[in-house]
Structure formats: C-alpha cells, structure tokens
Amino acid sequence: MAIPAVASASETAEVAAAGRRISRAGGGRWVLRKLFGAALTLAFVLVFNFVLFRLMPGDPAKAFLRGRAANPERLIQLRQQLGLGEPLPVQFWRYAMATVSGNLGDSWSMGNRPVTELIAERLWPTVLLSGTSVVLAALIGMWLGARAGWRHGRAFDKLTSGAAIGLYSLPEWWFGLLLLLLFGSTTGLALFPSGGMTDPRGGLNPAVDALYHLVLPCATLTLVYIAEYSLVMRSSVLDERYADYLTTARAKGLRDDQVLSRHALPNALLPTLTLFFMSLGYVVSGAITVETVFSWPGLGYLSYEALSGPDIPLLQGLFLVFSASVILLNLVADLIYPFIDPRVRLA
Amino acid sequence: MSPSGRLTDQSARPRRRLAAVAALAVAALTALALPSGPAAAEDSPSPSVSGSGSGGASAVPEHGRSTFVLGVKQDIDSFNPYMGVVATAYEVYQLVYDYLTGSSASDFSAVPNLAESWETSPDGKVWTYHIRQGVKWSDGQPLTAKDVAYSFQRAKDGEQENAQYAAYVDQISKIEATDANTVVMTTEEPSPSMLRLLVPIVPEHIWRDVPSKKVKEYANDNKPVGSGPFTLTEVKSGQYYRFAANKSYWAGAPKIDELIIRVFTNDEAMANALKKGEIDMLNDVTYGVLESLQNQPGITTSSSKYSGFSEIAYNLGAETIEGKKIGNGNPALTDKQVRLAIDYAIDRKTLLEKVLRGHGSEGSGVIPPIYPNWHWNPGGGARGFDLAKANSTLDAAGYVKGADGIRAKGGTRLELRLFGRDNSEESKKAVEYVRDWLGQIGIKVNVQIMSEDNLTEVIGKGEYDMFQWGWVVEPDPDFQLSVFTCDQRSYTDAGEVAAGWSDSFYCNPAFDALYKKQKTLLDPGQRAEVIKQAQQMLYDDVVYSTIWYYDNPEAYRSDRFTGLQRQPTDGGSFVFQYGTYSYRSVEPVAEKPKDEGTGLGLVLGVAGGVVGAAAVAVLVVALRRRSTADDRE
Numbered sequence: 001m002a003i004p005a006v007a008s009a010s011e012t013a014e015v016a017a018a019g020r021r022i023s024r025a026g027g028g029r030w031v032l033r034k035l036f037g038a039a040l041t042l043a044f045v046l047v048f049n050f051v052l053f054r055l056m057p058g059d060p061a062k063a064f065l066r067g068r069a070a071n072p073e074r075l076i077q078l079r080q081q082l083g084l085g086e087p088l089p090v091q092f093w094r095y096a097m098a099t100v101s102g103n104l105g106d107s108w109s110m111g112n113r114p115v116t117e118l119i120a121e122r123l124w125p126t127v128l129l130s131g132t133s134v135v136l137a138a139l140i141g142m143w144l145g146a147r148a149g150w151r152h153g154r155a156f157d158k159l160t161s162g163a164a165i166g167l168y169s170l171p172e173w174w175f176g177l178l179l180l181l182l183f184g185s186t187t188g189l190a191l192f193p194s195g196g197m198t199d200p201r202g203g204l205n206p207a208v209d210a211l212y213h214l215v216l217p218c219a220t221l222t223l224v225y226i227a228e229y230s231l232v233m234r235s236s237v238l239d240e241r242y243a244d245y246l247t248t249a250r251a252k253g254l255r256d257d258q259v260l261s262r263h264a265l266p267n268a269l270l271p272t273l274t275l276f277f278m279s280l281g282y283v284v285s286g287a288i289t290v291e292t293v294f295s296w297p298g299l300g301y302l303s304y305e306a307l308s309g310p311d312i313p314l315l316q317g318l319f320l321v322f323s324a325s326v327i328l329l330n331l332v333a334d335l336i337y338p339f340i341d342p343r344v345r346l347a
Numbered sequence: 348m349s350p351s352g353r354l355t356d357q358s359a360r361p362r363r364r365l366a367a368v369a370a371l372a373v374a375a376l377t378a379l380a381l382p383s384g385p386a387a388a389e390d391s392p393s394p395s396v397s398g399s400g401s402g403g404a405s406a407v408p409e410h411g412r413s414t415f416v417l418g419v420k421q422d423i424d425s426f427n428p429y430m431g432v433v434a435t436a437y438e439v440y441q442l443v444y445d446y447l448t449g450s451s452a453s454d455f456s457a458v459p460n461l462a463e464s465w466e467t468s469p470d471g472k473v474w475t476y477h478i479r480q481g482v483k484w485s486d487g488q489p490l491t492a493k494d495v496a497y498s499f500q501r502a503k504d505g506e507q508e509n510a511q512y513a514a515y516v517d518q519i520s521k522i523e524a525t526d527a528n529t530v531v532m533t534t535e536e537p538s539p540s541m542l543r544l545l546v547p548i549v550p551e552h553i554w555r556d557v558p559s560k561k562v563k564e565y566a567n568d569n570k571p572v573g574s575g576p577f578t579l580t581e582v583k584s585g586q587y588y589r590f591a592a593n594k595s596y597w598a599g600a601p602k603i604d605e606l607i608i609r610v611f612t613n614d615e616a617m618a619n620a621l622k623k624g625e626i627d628m629l630n631d632v633t634y635g636v637l638e639s640l641q642n643q644p645g646i647t648t649s650s651s652k653y654s655g656f657s658e659i660a661y662n663l664g665a666e667t668i669e670g671k672k673i674g675n676g677n678p679a680l681t682d683k684q685v686r687l688a689i690d691y692a693i694d695r696k697t698l699l700e701k702v703l704r705g706h707g708s709e710g711s712g713v714i715p716p717i718y719p720n721w722h723w724n725p726g727g728g729a730r731g732f733d734l735a736k737a738n739s740t741l742d743a744a745g746y747v748k749g750a751d752g753i754r755a756k757g758g759t760r761l762e763l764r765l766f767g768r769d770n771s772e773e774s775k776k777a778v779e780y781v782r783d784w785l786g787q788i789g790i791k792v793n794v795q796i797m798s799e800d801n802l803t804e805v806i807g808k809g810e811y812d813m814f815q816w817g818w819v820v821e822p823d824p825d826f827q828l829s830v831f832t833c834d835q836r837s838y839t840d841a842g843e844v845a846a847g848w849s850d851s852f853y854c855n856p857a858f859d860a861l862y863k864k865q866k867t868l869l870d871p872g873q874r875a876e877v878i879k880q881a882q883q884m885l886y887d888d889v890v891y892s893t894i895w896y897y898d899n900p901e902a903y904r905s906d907r908f909t910g911l912q913r914q915p916t917d918g919g920s921f922v923f924q925y926g927t928y929s930y931r932s933v934e935p936v937a938e939k940p941k942d943e944g945t946g947l948g949l950v951l952g953v954a955g956g957v958v959g960a961a962a963v964a965v966l967v968v969a970l971r972r973r974s975t976a977d978d979r980e
Contacts, residue, residue, distance in 0.1 A: 109432070111425020112563040121584055177615065185619040194619040200587040200607045201414060201625070295612045297585030304612065305422060310800065 031335065038331040045323040046099060050092050053316050099320065105313035109306065115317035118302060123284070125197055126291070126298030129214065130283040133221035138276045140222065141229025146268065148230065149237030150260050161234065168227030173289035176220040180293065184216055192216045195295035217294040221287060228279070229272055236268035243267075270341055277333030281326035413935045414605040415908060417922060418617045418629040422585055422610045427567040428547045429508045434923060435608065441927050442590055442606070443573035444547035447476060447495065447530075450925035453916045455718060455822040456871075457542035461495065461574075462530075471537030471869050476530045482597050484550045486572045496524035497551040499532070499544075505559035514826065515544045537867045539874055543823045545925075548574065576601050576927050585610060602910065602934035621646060621902060628903035628911075630922060633772070634706045637900035645906030650706045651913065651920040652717045653899035657773070657817035658710070658891035659693065659765075659781060661686055665809025665852045668838045674809020679759045684744035686889035689813075690730055691737035692784045693892050702776045703895055710893030712882035713831075714824045717896070717915060720875055721824045723882035737788045746789070754789035762791040766805070766814035769796050774815045777894065781815075807837050807846025816850070817897075822925055824878050828862050831855075831885060853890045899923070910934045 084091075098105065104115035144164065148157040167175070180195075182188040193199060193216075198209045240246065241264065249263045250256075279286075288300030295301070299318065306314040425431040428440045449460040462476040482490040499522045502512040509516070518540070521533040534541065550572050557565045568582045576596045581589035587609040592601040609625075611617035614632040618640055621629050640648050662676030679685045695709040708716065712723035746754035746761060754761040763785075767778035775796055782792040792813075797805075805811050820827045829835060833854035835847040861881040868874035885891065899920045903911065910932045914924040921929045 106563070109424055111427055111430040111436075111566070113425070113566065118584075180616065180619065186622045190623060194623060194625060195611055195616040196609065197586055198583070199625060200583070200589060200609055201416065292612045293616065295610065295616055297583075297610075301585060301612055 030338075034331060034334050038327050041327050042324060045320065045327070046096060047092075049316055049319050049323075050095055052319075053312050054088065054091075104317035104320065107306075107311055107314040109311035109314065115314050118314065119299065119317060119321055122297060122299050122302045125296060126287060126300060127283060128210075129217055129291070129296055129298060130221065130286045132214065133218050133225060133287075134276070134279050134283055136218070136222045137225035138229050138272070138279075141226045142233045142269070142272050144226065145230035145233025145272070146237050146260065146265055149234035149241065149268070150256075150264070152234075152238055152241065157234070160230065164227035164230045167223050168225075170224060171289070172220060172224050172287075173293050175224060176217065176290050176293040179216050179220050195293075197297055213294075213296075217287070217290050217296055220290050220293075225279075228275060232275055233268065233272045236271050237264055240264045240268045273340065274333075274337075277336070278330060280333070281329035283329075284325040285322035412604045413602075414607060415603045415628070415930075415933055416607045416609055416626040418609050418611050418620060418626040420611055420614070420617065420631050423588060423608070425566070426571060426579065426582070427562065427565050428549065429502075429505070429511050429562050438923055439579070439588070439608070440547045441575065442577040442930065443571055443575045443579055444549060445482075445490075445574045446547060447544050448542050450543070450822050450914070452912055452914045452924075452926065452928045454720060455915065455925060456720070461490070461548055465542075467541075467869065471867075472534050474532045474534070474541050476532070478528045478530060479597060480528055482574055483595065484572050484574050485570075485578045485593065486550075488550065488552060488572075490548070490550070490574050491527045492524035492530045493527070494551050495530045495548050496522050497554070498546055498548045499530075501549075501554065501559070502546045505562060507562050508559065512546050515540065515546050537869050539866070539869055539871070540823050540825060550574075576931050577606055596931075599931065601931045603930075606930060618902075621904065624904065624907075627908055628901070628922065630899060630901040630920070632900050632902075634704050634898075634900055637706075637902060638704075640902045645904055646902055647905035648900070648902040649921065650898040651901050652715075652915070652918045653819075653897060653920060654715050654717050654821070655817055655819040656710050656713065656715050656893055656896045657777070657815065658713075658893045659689075659777075660814055660816065660851050660891050661689075661889070662809060662811050662813070663852045663890065666836065666854070667844060668834065668836050668847075671839065673837065673844055674811070676809055677759070677761075677763055677812045679746075679756070679761055680763070680812060682744060683889060684740055685746070685761070686892075687730075688737040688740040688744070688788060689785060689790070690889050690892045691733045691740065692788050692790075693781060693894065694732035694784060695894055696732065698777055698780060699895050702773050702780065703897060706900065707895045707897040710895045711886060712879075713818070713820070713827055713885055713891065713893060714878065714882060715820055715896045717919060718820070718822060718824070719915075720871065721878050723879035723886075725883070725886060734784070734787055741788060741790075748789045752789060753791045760791075761789060762793070763812040765792045765794050766802055766811055767794060767796045768802060768816060769798050773897075778815050803846070806850045808844055809837065809852065814850075815894075825866060828865070828878065828881055831881075831890060832859050832862050834859075851890050853885075853888070855884070855888065858884050905936075907936055908933050909936050 086094075102116060104119070106112045107115050107118055110118055141164075144160045148160050151157055184190065184192045184194045193213050195213075197213050198206060199213075204212065237260075243264075246259055246263055249259045254262070284299060286300075287296070287298065288303055290296070291298045291300035292304050299321070303315070303318050305311075306318060419435050421433050421435045423431065423436045423439055424433050425436055426439060426443075428444060431437065431440070445461045447460060447462045448465075449458045450456070451458045459479075461479055461482065463479045465474060465476045467474055476495070478490075478492045478495055484490055499516060499519065502508045503516045503519060503522070518534045518536065518538050519532050520535055521531075523531045525531050532541070553572050568579065571579055574593075574597075576593050576598070577590035578593055579588065580591045581587075587607050590606040590608075592604050592606070594600045609620075611620065614636040617626070617629050618632060618636045620626045621640065622643055624645075634650075637648055637650065640646050661680045662674065664672075664678070664681040665674035665676055666672050699705065699707060699709055711725055711729060714721040714723065716722045716724070741754055741761075744756070746756045748754050749760075765778050765782060768774040778794050778796075782794050785792045799816075802811075802814060802816065806814065818827060818830070830848045831851065831853045832849070833856075835849035836852050836854060837844050837846045837849070839845070858881060861877055861884065865874050865877040865881065868877060886893075901921050903921065911921045912928040912932045913919040913921060914926060914928055
C-alpha cells in the first residue's frame with residue numbers, strides 16, 4: 001500500500017509520547033496480561049484436545065493396527081504400550097508433559113513417524129500458499145474497497161462489491177474445482193497444471209515450477225478472501241467520507257484522489273489491518289479444502305489424510321498446531337497493535 | 348484484540364503511525380513471501396533427470412530416457428516394509444524387494460522368484476527352497492540364502508515385524524539356511540501357504556543394524572538397498588516418489604528407465620492430469636471418472652477384473668467366543684428362512700446395472716471369479732430375484748402381515764436396520780434399493796448411513812441387523828474363509844467386548860471343519876474341492892448375500908506406452924498386482940513426435956504470472972510515485 005510517510009512534528013511527538021506511555025505506565029503489565037491470556041487459552045486447547053480425542057468412538061489399539069490381523073494378546077500389549085490402560089489424569093499428565101517438551105507422539109497412519117516431523121515437512125507449502133493468498137487478498141481487497149467506498153454507489157462500487165460478495169459466498173473447494181476446470185484442464189484452457197507442487201518429470205527450474213503450480217490454488221484463495229478486506233475497507237472509507245477534515249482537505253485544493261490517499265485512507269486502514277493480522281493466524285490452517293482439490297502437499301492435505309485413518313496422534317498434533325498458531329499470531333498482533341494505535345492499550 | 352467496529356469512526360490520526368503500519372505490512376509480506384525460495388529450492392530434480400525443455404510433454408525426452416508416471420490417490424505411509432499398511436506401500440515393497448515365490452501373471456499360481464525351485468518332504472512339513480544364484484543387492488553385495496533366512500526369522504521374532512507378516516510365518520517352526528543357496532523351513536502342519544509367503548527379502552547386512560525395538564523409527568527412505576526391479580531414488584512426501592530401473596535385474600531389465608508414483612488428492616485432478624499427459628496411468632477412480640476418460644484421444648480405459656466383492660451381511664445372532672449373547676440384533680435373522688426370503692428379494696442384476704453401472708459381475712461365492720481355481724458359483728442352482736418366492740417363503744415360515752403391512756411372528760416384527768457406508772456412493776444407493784425390495788415383501792427396513800469406523804464398532808458389538816460392505820480377497824483364500832469361523836467372533840477382553848474379524852457371527856462346526864481341512868491340503872485340486880464346498884455352505888446358509896464382484900477402473904496413455912500386462916491375463920488389473928509384471932514390461936511407443944500443447948500452456952501460464960506480478964509492481968510504484976509527488980507539491 002502506498003501510504004504517505006510524512007507527518008508534522010507535533011504528530012511525531014505525540015506518537016513518541018504514546019510509545020513511552022506504553023513502555024512506562026503499565027505497558028509491562030499489559031504485555032504480561034496478554035501473554036498470560038494466550039498461555040491460558042493454549043492450556044485450554046491442550047485439555048480440550050485431549051478430551052476431544054478420548055471421546056472418539058473406537059478402540060485406538062485396533063485403529064493403530066489398521067486392519068492387520070492381530071491376536072488378542074497383541075491387542076492387550078498394544079493398549080499397554082499406548083498407555084490406554086491408565087487412569088485418564090495420568091494419561092493427561094503424560095500427554096501434557098510430552099507436548100510441552102515438543103513431542104507430539106508418533107503417527108499411526110504414516111508409518112509411525114513422529115508427528116512433529118510430519119507437520120514440519122508440510123508446513124512450508126501451506127505457508128507459501130495461504131500466506132501469499134492472504135497478502136494478495138489484503139492488498140487487492142484494500143485497494144478495491146477504498147476505491148469502491150470513495151465512489152460509493154457508482155458502477156465500480158456495485159461491480160466490485162457484488163463480485164467480491166459473490167466470490168466470498170462460494171465454497172473454496174468448489175471454486176477451486178471450477179478454476180481447475182477452466183484453466184487447468186483440457187476441457188478448458190489447460191494453461192496451468194492439474195495439481196501438485198512440482199512436476200516430477202522435470203524440465204523446469206524447480207522454483208519456477210513451484211510458482212507455476214501455485215498460480216491456481218493461490219488465485220482460488222485470493223479471490224475468495226478479497227471480500228473480507230474490500231468490504232471492511234469500503235465501509236470504513238464510507239465512514240470517513242463526509243468527515244470534516246476531508247472537507248478541509250478539499251478546501252485546501254487537493255485533488256479528489258489525494259484527499260483519499262493522504263487523508264481518508266490512512267484513517268480508514270486500521271480495521272482492515274486488524275483483520276489482516278487476525279487472518280495471519282489462519283495461514284497455517286486455512287487451506288484444507290483447497291489443498292485437497294489441488295493436491296497441494298501442505299498441512300490441509302495432511303489433515304485430510306489423517307482423517308481418513310483416522311490417525312489420532314496426527315490429528316491431535318495438527319489441531320494443536322492450528323490452534324496454537326492462531327493464538328500465537330493473535331498475540332503477536334495484540335502486541336504490535338499499540339504501536340499502530342495507542343488507544344488499544346486502554347482497552 | 349479489539350473489535351474492529353470500535354475503531355472505525357475515529358477522526359484524524361497521525362500519519363507516522365501509518366507509515367509504521369505500512370512498514371509492518373511490508374515486513375509481513377516479505378516474511379511470508381521469502382520461504383518460497385528455500386521451499387522451492389528443495390525441489391531440485393534428481394541428477395538422473397536432465398532438464399530438457401520437452402520433458403513435460405513427452406514420455407521420451409530427446410536424450411532417450413523413458414519415464415512412466417503412475418498417479419495414485421493413496422499416499423505411501425512408510426517405505427519400511429515392516430511398517431506400511433496401505434496398498435501403495437505394498438506396491439513399493441514389491442518394486443524394491445524380491446520375494447521367495449511369485450504369483451503367475453496368468454492365474455496367480457505359485458511361480459519361482461528368488462526361490463528357483465523347491466521340494467516338500469513326504470509328510471509335507473519340511474520345505475526346501477533353492478535360492479537363485481548370482482542375484483545382487485543394489486549396493487553390489489550378493490544375495491544369499493542367509494538373507495532369505497534372516498528375513499523370515501525377523502518376520503517371526505520381531506514384535507512389529509511379526510504383527511505385519513504373522514499370517515505367513517506363524518506356522519513356520521524352524522528356518523535355516525543350510526548353505527549359500529538353500530533355505531529349509533519346517534512347519535507344524537502341512538501348509539499350502541508355504542508357496543505364497545509374501546515376506547519381502549531384505550539385506551541382512553543393512554537390517555542387522557536396525558534392531559527390532561528401533562524398527563518403528565527406521566524410515567528406510569534414503570535409497571534403500573533391495574534386489575527388486577526398481578530402486579527408490581527420490582522421496583517427496585505427499586507429492587511423488589521416483590524409482591530408477593534396476594538394469595541388471597535377474598528376471599530381465601525393465602524396459603523403462605524410470606518410474607514415478609505421483610500422489611493426487613482427488614479423482615478429477617488425477618483424470619485431468621492423465622488427459623494433459625502429466626501422468627501416464629491412473630487407477631482407483633470412480634466409475635464416473637473412468638467413463639469420462641473413455642474415447643479420449645490417446646487414452647485407453649479398462650474396467651479390469653478385481654479381487655473384491657460386496658455383500659449384504661446379516662447378524663446371525665451375535666455371541667462372543669465365550670458364549671455370551673451380545674448386541675441387539677433382530678432375532679428373526681437367526682432364522683435361515685428369513686435370510687433366504689431377503690436373498691430372493693435382492694435383484695443383483697439391477698444393482699449391477701444401476702448402481703455399479705455394469706462395472707462388475709453378479710455375486711455368489713465369497714472367492715471372486717478372478718481366482719478361477721478357487722471360485723465357486725451355484726451355476727444353474729442360483730437363487731434368482733423372485734419376490735413371489737420371497738413372500739411365500741416368509742408365509743411358510745409363519746411371518747404374517749399385520750395391519751401396517753409389516754410381517755411378524757409371535758412378538759418378532761420384521762423391522763430391520765440396514766447400515767450403509769458414507770464414503771461409498773455405491774453403498775448408499777444399494778441400501779436404498781434393498782430397502783424398497785424388502786418393503787415389497789413386508790419387511791420394514793430402516794436405512795442408516797455411517798462411517799466405516801463407526802460401522803466396525805457396531806459390528807464388533809453385534810449392534811446391527813444388516814449392513815452393506817465388502818472384502819478384497821488375497822490369492823490364497825485362507826484368510827477370507829477364516830472370517831466365517833467361530834474363532835473370529837468377538838471376545839471378551841478386560842471385561843469389554845473386542846471384535847475379531849467375523850462380521851456375521853456365523854459359527855458352524857461343519858464349516859470350521861472344512862476350513863481346517865483346506866489348511867492342510869497341499870494338492871491344489873483337492874484343496875480347491877474343499878474350498879468350494881465351504882463357499883457353497885456359506886451360500887446355502889445365507890451368511891452373506893454377496894451382491895457383486897466389482898471392477899478396478901484403470902486408464903493409461905496408450906499413445907505413449909504399450910506392453911502393460913494384465914494379471915490374470917484374462918481381463919485382470921494392469922497395476923497393483925501380485926508381482927511387478929506391468930512395470931517391467933511397459934515400454935514407450937515407438938517414436939511419434941507430437942506436441943501436446945503443454946509446452947505452450949506452460950509458457951502462457953508463466954507469462955501470465957509474470958505479467959500479473961509486473962502489473963502489481965507497476966501499480967505499487969505508481970501509487971508510491973504519486974503520493975510522493977503529492978508530498979512534493
């Protein structure tokens with residue numbers, strides 16, 4: 001975003017003062033409170049995760065064997081190995097201790113490999129896909145929303161708002177399939193590959209190949225997410241539109257788009273930025289269905305595989321990572337926020 | 348985080364903060380965008396593949412290497428042959444390792460593999476296998492009888508190893524390599540399965556360093572040493588797996604240079620990849636997707652015979668091995684006449700045509716006709732679809748229609764639950780048909796659709812009346828028949844009911860006797876006789892209503908590859924066989940240069956991406972310039 005980086009001396013002083021107030025007067029306590037809140041939420045997630053997967057029907061020992069013939073002795077032995085015979089509090093204590101020390105257990109369906117290893121392996125493709133999409137959606141959404149709100153009620157507004165809402169209401173996987181059909185298949189334009197992250201046949205620089213494979217899934221997510229940003233941006237620009245300071249700006253003789261970009265936009269940006277930071281938390285978990293449609297080897301696809309097991313330790317690990325990433329990134333957003341808007345620390 | 352609504356109606360705010368915001372946004376963007384570099388860099392192709400521009404489009408790039416790409420829907424769970432469970436993993440074990448004996452391409456009968464020949468002692472309990480000489484592991488070491496004995500001993504002794512291969516080694520009491528080329532195994536009882544021991548032969552000099560206790564942690568995915576027709580060269584979890592042909596394979600070098608197994612998450616994308624030539628073969632798609640590939644240029648589809656069947660199963664009176672009644676099955680189903688009437692009311696022909704769309708054949712015996720040596724069918728004595736006969740059977744058995752049109756006898760009303768599976772469209776449709784037909788003979792059916800996990804659970808506890816499911820049958824019929832023995836019923840473990848393999852609670856001493864007898868018959872002819880009798884007994888007792896044998900949908904690029912081999916030769920599958928026939932025999936079609944248009948698409952796609960990125964960059968620069976211009980004013 002193009003944001004004017006000029007401020008008057010008095011304004012700068014005010015910011016600096018605000019910054020000091022955060023760090024001195026109660027800022028430390030405020031940070032601690034936020035940290036404590038996040039830790040508490042994480043602890044709750046840990047308990048909830050444990051209880052949820054203990055409520056699932058079925059015999060974990062049998063699920064572990066997954067259809068292999070086993071005699072009763074082997075089943076009993078396995079239940080002992082999995083610690084299933086012990087009272088629930090003991091099981092929980094073990095689970096909590098292991099989790100805290102970074103051990104999420106061993107997967108049942110992926111050849112017994114450690115869950116942390118499996119998740120780490122699939123994390124980057126997901127971050128690449130969802131991260132790019134969120135950033136693109138935010139940039140495009142803000143731009144569209146600002147223009148639409150500024151020219152409220154005009155053709156541009158009606159067109160973009162309508163399109164954004166329309167796309168937003170589509171299920172991601174369905175829209176993904178549609179794009180795949182239109183741009184990735186021989187029935188359509190066949191411009192892009194039909195899935196995966198690289199073509200094992202080779203022939204392309206791997207980085208270019210990955211980008212080439214990224215286009216369709218990324219476009220799917222971006223187009224669906226745009227409305228989140230454009231609609232919020234539009235309404236906040238609308239709110240600012242008739243403000244007195246804009247009349248003043250116009251009276252100074254500024255062109256219309258200068259009034260928008262230099263005065264209205266900066267003030268209207270905060271809600272959208274809030275939204276952006278909050279969505280960062282979902283970058284890790286946001287693309288389950290789209291990854292499945294495009295065979296994208298990320299965490300969403302891993303969840304899908306874990307579900308068809310069902311692979312309880314892997315699911316449990318994924319749930320934990322998804323929740324933890326939302327909590328942690330929201331915490332980061334919370335901590336950054338006072339620097340963007342000093343009023344927040346009062347809240 | 349403060350709700351955004353509270354922040355919207357604020358007046359002027361200093362701009363410096365917004366500059367900070369912009370900086371943050373840029374930082375976040377960079378942080379998110381940067382990982383693409385390293386992540387993508389990992390994807391460098393293995394040295395064996397050179398980056399030829401036409402590689403994406405043709406099976407035979409200019410430098411003459413041929414790569415066959417198979418699309419699968421099931422990711423490989425483990426390359427460690429003691430850990431993997433899914434069919435794709437077993438397919439890989441076959442590619443990388445050899446086995447003692449093989450299954451013939453024509454009819455699955457036992458054929459030499461690493462064992463060149465074998466003898467049996469007169470009492471049928473001592474087996475002597477003569478191991479092929481001159482076979483080398485992929486690291487150059489010779490493969491000897493010691494490796495074979497080691498592999499079997501490990502499958503017998505190791506806890507996890509045994510869990511994986513118990514079915515093949517539990518009957519063996521002694522394993523011995525008497526010299527470099529001879530392995531002698533002794534069994535407690537004569538056993539016909541000694542010619543079908545699907546235990547992969549692993550190199551002792553590698554695996555002795557992997558203790559049994561640590562076997563679960565051994566991924567075996569870094570160029571594992573094997574003796575099979577292919578070696579694993581590259582692993583991209585969730586994406587693809589690359590194999591190089593073993594050019595000195597003892598049974599002849601594969602005709603392709605490289606095999607890639609590529610993973611897809613859905614049928615449509617995989618079918619699309621086949622149409623575009625990104626892959627050369629697929630299987631395991633829905634029949635609808637298979638039909639969409641018919642008549643596509645360059646593609647040959649095949650509804651290949653498969654080893655699976657589906658059935659409507661009945662609760663024959665759930666009882667544990669210890670004799671405790673469990674569950675809540677309708678007692679009417681313990682009456683054979685009721686099951687017989689239901690069986691008469693199931694129109695297999697309609698199910699085959701409407702539900703399976705003709706991709707299969709009507710069912711009878713529980714060993715599918717893909718195994719002609721073991722399969723039994725009633726021939727002319729088959730129970731056909733006959734609602735009148737179904738009605739009269741129920742009349743004769745004393746079930747009379749009440750005022751509501753539902754039959755009852757004594758206090759027992761013929762109101763039955765029928766469970767279908769939520770992951771199978773065929774299952775959902777089939778149970779609807781059955782409900783309608785049974786409605787016509789005065790049986791009320793309540794259909795319920797559930798997950799397979801849930802269904803497994805209720806079956807084990809006997810909390811069902813009828814359900815629709817199926818089995819995939821191995822070339823050796825032993826396991827499939829064992830499912831109907833008394834010992835496979837649920838049992839009590841630590842006060843709780845635990846399930847065996849039985850899903851009918853059938854328990855018939857006469858059947859158990861037949862099952863035990865076939866286990867000891869070494870002569871295939873005599874054994875087949877008993878196996879057919881056992882199937883007939885199941886049919887006569889209506890333990891299952893076997894509804895169909897379903898086909899395996901396969902399709903491949905016949906414009907590029909030829910020479911795929913079916914197993915059995917008569918209409919069987921091309922891949923996922925008992926053996927590696929197709930992978931070794933498939934070869935590129937003779938030179939026929941053709942532009943698939945993929946190259947053009949790629950160029951356009953990349954160009955489009957670049958143009959898009961450039962447009963964004965220009966926009967950003969323009970906005971920036973304009974704003975600074977404003978400031979300069």
